[in-house]
Amino acid sequence: MASGRTPRRRVHVPGSGRGFRGVGGGCQTASLANPNPLAYCTAMITRGDILWLGIASGVSGGLIGGLMLGIGLGMIVDGYFIGFIFVIPGAPISGLIGWLLARRLARQLDQG
Numbered sequence: 001m002a003s004g005r006t007p008r009r010r011v012h013v014p015g016s017g018r019g020f021r022g023v024g025g026g027c028q029t030a031s032l033a034n035p036n037p038l039a040y041c042t043a044m045i046t047r048g049d050i051l052w053l054g055i056a057s058g059v060s061g062g063l064i065g066g067l068m069l070g071i072g073l074g075m076i077v078d079g080y081f082i083g084f085i086f087v088i089p090g091a092p093i094s095g096l097i098g099w100l101l102a103r104r105l106a107r108q109l110d111q112g
């Protein structure tokens with residue numbers, strides 16, 4: 001240290017934790033100013049995961065909800081009022097698909 005240069009330290013940037021997976025499922029200890037370091041998990045959702053989740057849930061939800069709406073309205077116009085069984089739950093079911101895909105993504109992050 002006679003040269004006066006400061007030593008280089010590793011800096012952990014949240015979201016770039018691909019190379020920081022250690023023993024214990026990708027969790028490390030945080031020891032900044034805390035005398036009792038706690039473990040935190042470095043597995044994070046990336047932008048690509050969020051983008052593909054939005055695209056997949058939007059496309060599949062729109063297709064299934066639109067299909068239910070189309071079939072139901074076609075039945076109602078033809079005089080079969082049982083078509084309301086397809087029309088009324090169309091929007092909640094299309095949202096349910098996005099929710100299920102988000103749960104699957106969260107489960108994948110928990111597993112590693």
